[in-house]
Amino acid sequence: MNQFFKQISPGGQLLALLLILVVFFILGTGVAIVTVEMGDSNMDLLSQALSQIIVFGGAALFWGYMIHGNMLQYMKFGKPQPNWKSILVALLCLLLILPASDWLSIVNDKLHFPNSLSNAEQLLRRIGNNSQYIMESYLLRGGVGELIINIIVLAVVPAFCEELFFRGALQQTLDSCFRGKHHLAIWTTAAIFSLMHGEIFAFLPRLLLGLLLGYFFFYGRSIWLNIAAHFLNNLTVVVMYFLAAHGAIEVEMAESLGLPFIVVLATFGADLLLFKYFFITKTMPETEIGENKL
Secondary structure, three states: OHHHHHHOOHHHHHHHHHHHHHHHHHHHHHHHHHHHOOOOHHHHHHHHHHHHHHHHHHHHHHHHHHHHOOHHHHOOOOOOOOOHHHHHHHHHHHHHHHHHHHHHHHHHHHOOOOHHHHHHHHHHHHHHHHHHHHHHHHHOOOOHHHHHHHHHHHHHHHHHHHHHHHHHHHHHHHHHHOOOOHHHHHHHHHHHHHHOOOOHHHHHHHHHHHHHHHHHHHHHOOHHHHHHHHHHHHHHHHHHHHHHHOOOOOHHHHHOOOOOHHHHHHHHHHHHHHHHHHHHHHOOOHHHHHHHOO
16 A cells, blocks of 8 residues: 555645545544534533544544655654754744734735625635634633643644644645645645635734744754644643733733734844744755755
8 A cells, every 4th residue: 555655646646645634534523523512612622622633633644654654754753853952943933923923914804805705705704703702712711721621622732733734744745746846835735724724814824824834844854843833833822812811911912912013024034034044054954955945
């Protein structure tokens, strides 16, 4: 079976990956339906976690085994292992990009469809608002137990499972399809990553996050950097809403930082310089810098 997947064309591999995702989506949906019927909001979150583990984690690991045999090596869990300095720099890069992500959220929300598609826009906005309302109902619960559950379900699980699928499986498969056009693979993966979250009026900030994670995976050569950064991004949201639930900050601050545009530009520029210096100029071998530079 491994040899079969290795021998088919890159386009065939992409199609196979998507079919595997569909199969695991059906399995994950079935498990989610069963668990969600059991009752309370914690079971709803458990249902969401199990669905992500099966759909994204299961599909990615199965794909890694089919295409490579050693799925952990294929997903870049092995060598080279990132040191703590690399992880800390990655986390700093993530924090520095949050003001730009927040600014893009505001810009994205102000975009409108043409008048002829106004009904479609209203429908999509209602869907997005409903999703936001449901998510906030989980995030604004004030107990420490609920905080721990939120961290596990909304930060830990997506960090592992989404990175396994989108960067570990999809980005590498697209890279083969595009015959080594790495940046095209990264941008395409980031766009799909954003679209699959199902909120068109939050597309731009998730696209930016997907790009950062895609370049972490490409230049950092370890999925651990992605998992750490993705976890911190989601953890920040969980903690901000927890603080808002206890009155430590306003709910509006959890929803939007509202920083001046000059701060957005400064932090984004600092982020680019830090990433380029540490992950490209300093870390990569000189032969690879010339081939892969931004």
